[in-house]
Amino acid sequence: MSQAEGLKELRGPSPLWSFGLLRSELLTTFRRWRTLALLGVLAAVPVLVGIAVRIETSDGSSFGGGGPGGGGGGGEGPAFIAQISNNGLFLVFTALAATLPFFLPMAIGVVAGDAIAGEASAGTLRYLLVAPAGRTRLLLTKYATVIAFCLAATLVVAVTALAVGALLFPVGDLTTISGTRITYAEGLGRALLIALVVAASLVGVAALGLFVSTLTGSGIAAMATTVGLLITVQILDQIPQLDALQPYFFSHYWLSFADLMREPVYWDDLVKNLGLQALYAAVFGSAAWARFTAKDITA
Amino acid sequence: MAPYEADDNTTGKQDGDLRVRRRRAARYVVPVAVMGVAAATIGLVPALADSGDPDLPEITAQQLIEKIARSDVQQLSGTVKISTDLGLPDLGGLESGLLSGGPASGDDEAGSSADPSAKLTELVTGTHTLRVAADGPDRQKLSLLEDAAEYSLIHDGKDVWGYDSRSNEVYHATASESADQSAKEVPATPKDLTDQALKAVDDTTSVTVDGTAQVAGRDAYRLVIKPKQSGSTVGAISVAVDAKTGMPLKFTLTPASGGAAVVDAGFTQVSFAKPAASTFDFTPPEGAKVTEADETAAKAPEHGQKSQEDLAKGLEGLKVIGEGWNAVATFDTGARGGLPTASAGGELGDLGGFLGSFGDQVKGDFGSGTVFKTRLVNALITEDGKVYAGAVTKDALVKAADAAK
Numbered sequence: 001m002s003q004a005e006g007l008k009e010l011r012g013p014s015p016l017w018s019f020g021l022l023r024s025e026l027l028t029t030f031r032r033w034r035t036l037a038l039l040g041v042l043a044a045v046p047v048l049v050g051i052a053v054r055i056e057t058s059d060g061s062s063f064g065g066g067g068p069g070g071g072g073g074g075g076e077g078p079a080f081i082a083q084i085s086n087n088g089l090f091l092v093f094t095a096l097a098a099t100l101p102f103f104l105p106m107a108i109g110v111v112a113g114d115a116i117a118g119e120a121s122a123g124t125l126r127y128l129l130v131a132p133a134g135r136t137r138l139l140l141t142k143y144a145t146v147i148a149f150c151l152a153a154t155l156v157v158a159v160t161a162l163a164v165g166a167l168l169f170p171v172g173d174l175t176t177i178s179g180t181r182i183t184y185a186e187g188l189g190r191a192l193l194i195a196l197v198v199a200a201s202l203v204g205v206a207a208l209g210l211f212v213s214t215l216t217g218s219g220i221a222a223m224a225t226t227v228g229l230l231i232t233v234q235i236l237d238q239i240p241q242l243d244a245l246q247p248y249f250f251s252h253y254w255l256s257f258a259d260l261m262r263e264p265v266y267w268d269d270l271v272k273n274l275g276l277q278a279l280y281a282a283v284f285g286s287a288a289w290a291r292f293t294a295k296d297i298t299a
Numbered sequence: 300m301a302p303y304e305a306d307d308n309t310t311g312k313q314d315g316d317l318r319v320r321r322r323r324a325a326r327y328v329v330p331v332a333v334m335g336v337a338a339a340t341i342g343l344v345p346a347l348a349d350s351g352d353p354d355l356p357e358i359t360a361q362q363l364i365e366k367i368a369r370s371d372v373q374q375l376s377g378t379v380k381i382s383t384d385l386g387l388p389d390l391g392g393l394e395s396g397l398l399s400g401g402p403a404s405g406d407d408e409a410g411s412s413a414d415p416s417a418k419l420t421e422l423v424t425g426t427h428t429l430r431v432a433a434d435g436p437d438r439q440k441l442s443l444l445e446d447a448a449e450y451s452l453i454h455d456g457k458d459v460w461g462y463d464s465r466s467n468e469v470y471h472a473t474a475s476e477s478a479d480q481s482a483k484e485v486p487a488t489p490k491d492l493t494d495q496a497l498k499a500v501d502d503t504t505s506v507t508v509d510g511t512a513q514v515a516g517r518d519a520y521r522l523v524i525k526p527k528q529s530g531s532t533v534g535a536i537s538v539a540v541d542a543k544t545g546m547p548l549k550f551t552l553t554p555a556s557g558g559a560a561v562v563d564a565g566f567t568q569v570s571f572a573k574p575a576a577s578t579f580d581f582t583p584p585e586g587a588k589v590t591e592a593d594e595t596a597a598k599a600p601e602h603g604q605k606s607q608e609d610l611a612k613g614l615e616g617l618k619v620i621g622e623g624w625n626a627v628a629t630f631d632t633g634a635r636g637g638l639p640t641a642s643a644g645g646e647l648g649d650l651g652g653f654l655g656s657f658g659d660q661v662k663g664d665f666g667s668g669t670v671f672k673t674r675l676v677n678a679l680i681t682e683d684g685k686v687y688a689g690a691v692t693k694d695a696l697v698k699a700a701d702a703a704k
Contacts, residue, residue: 175464175582180580181580258446258448262449263578266428282337286330289329290323
């Protein structure tokens with residue numbers, strides 16, 4: 001476990017030492033079978049979507065456009081799905097739009113919920129704290145690990161989608177949703193930017209999960225609570241009577257990443273989303289700090 | 300910050316416990332403070348950013364109207380937020396189906412979701428964000444921003460393109476055809492709305508300049524148009540006119556009954572620089588379904604045609620009673636017995652009963668009828684099949700019906 005490596009490098013707190021702690025945390029997290037399985041599930045989503053669209057359009061028809069309900073009803077399914085068969089790059093956007101509401105934050109919830117509570121229930125937390133890293137530093141390291149997982153999870157979805165899209169569908173210059181043309185290189189740039197924005201959209205959930213993780217000594221309870229909160233917020237976000245509260249739900253502006261595909265880019269909602277995530281990270285990050293540094297560690 | 304912090308105090312353990320507990324509780328001040336700062340920022344920053352109404356030289360209403368008329372903005376780009384609240388019940392998809400009628404209501408053979416006349420009727424209810432760009436009379440673009448999709452109407456030289464990114468459908472017409480017209484039919488920008496309102500200005504209207512305002516970061520005069528007569532449902536129309544260019548930046552229509560504005564359309568961001576040329580370039584994306592305007596017309600479904608004929612027949616008898624803001628349009632549907640009631644049976648009967656539940660029953664010298672109310676337009680359908688409609692109150696409608704008897 002991680003404390004073994006941590007103890008080996010025990011030289012007193014120094015920036016280099018923190019880096020060692022972070023590295024050992026990252027290795028522990030990404031070597032877990034659980035983490036790899038989560039990433040595998042995430043990678044399967046674009047593959048499934050790509051194959052489904054490929055089969056649906058194999059007779060030469062376009063997806064969505066001629067579907068049931070036609071006309072105005074052509075917009076069923078995740079965003080951008082109608083364009084995939086014409087340009088594989090759109091699979092990246094569709095895959096992110098399909099995984100962002102649930103799969104991605106669920107994976108983050110599992111990793112973040114496990115961060116502190118998992119160590120506590122495995123009885124390894126006190127050994128981590130024996131090292132003179134201090135609780136604040138340990139918490140920051142844990143949060144950094146979760147953020148790294150956010151980025152890795154998003155990139156896994158995006159890169160798989162890019163590969164599957166390039167294999168199954170034609171690629172080339174693409175049309176933005178505003179109707180203007182951009183080159184494939186610029187499209188790739190936008191795809192990367194969108195992946196980064198999606199990863200940043202998960203920062204709020206990560207902080208929430210970390211806070212829940214400091215509240216309990218059971219890893220399973222922390223994961224279940226985080227994922228439960230996620231589902232609750234998603235449901236509340238659909239209730240029209242709550243529209244005064246909805247702008248403050250962490251998931252409310254998630255799909256604003258699609259605004260990056262407009263020409264010119266429409267920044268309003270994107271900025272709101274990033275600001276909201278920063279606020280959640282600050283509030284729940286500091287709440288996690290308040291809880292974790294004041295807690296009696298018994299396991 | 301050792302794992303067991305509370306164990307260093309053996310004498311006076313109670314005091315120590317209390318102190319430790321206080322110190323621990325104090326840490327929670329941090330998240331609470333962060334939340335407080337955020338709430339204060341959200342609440343105060345807009346108030347602080349609002350630097351008050353700008354100082355502009357005095358101007359008369361007449362001069363301001365002339366300024367609007369002289370305004371010749373050829374190049375602009377900006378974002379418009381438009382909210383309409385007619386007080387109609389929210390019918391969701393049903394309403395768009397009813398409003399767009401024949402050509403576009405989900406009939407694959409005949410219509411395209413990219414047909415502008417179908418798409419722009421969506422603006423009738425709710426809040427929408429639009430983007431407008433213009434470069435001279437030949438190149439304009441209007442985009443309706445939707446969730447993860449966009450509907451763009453692009454006028455470039457002799458081509459008019461409608462592109463619906465959600466369904467990847469394209470509508471194409473040449474500017475001489477009707478599509479150009481239908482694009483103009485639905486007023487969306489503050490300027491379109493203001494032109495409509497100024498058409499109604501006559502001696503039954505009071506027009507004043509009511510100070511100044513800041514709209515989309517620009518200094519503007521506020522022009523207030525009010526009906527002089529009573530009986531109109533229109534309370535006031537307020538237009539913010541850009542002091543430099545004379546371009547209307549914000550249009551607000553408040554009802555006489557008070558409450559939120561019925562129509563509120565204003566720029567949230569505007570620039571009078573020349574938009575990038577690529578904004579107006581459009582080539583249909585690969586695989587997109589392209590509908591030509593003349594095709595649609597040829598293939599318009601029979602039922603749509605028929606209902607339009609019926610409508611046209613009804614409109615033949617259209618008369619306008621009264622003048623100015625209290626004008627009431629009236630026509631005879633020829634359907635004796637007023638609304639088909641539920642007892643009439645059939646699909647139409649059900650619809651009649653359904654509609655009847657929205658209306659108020661009224662009686663007068665003309666007989667009796669049903670008044671359908673929205674926050675702006677009211678309509679009276681009498682038992683003998685006459686329809687009176689206008690932006691007037693219920694009483695004014697009944698009066699008009701009595702007078703016509």
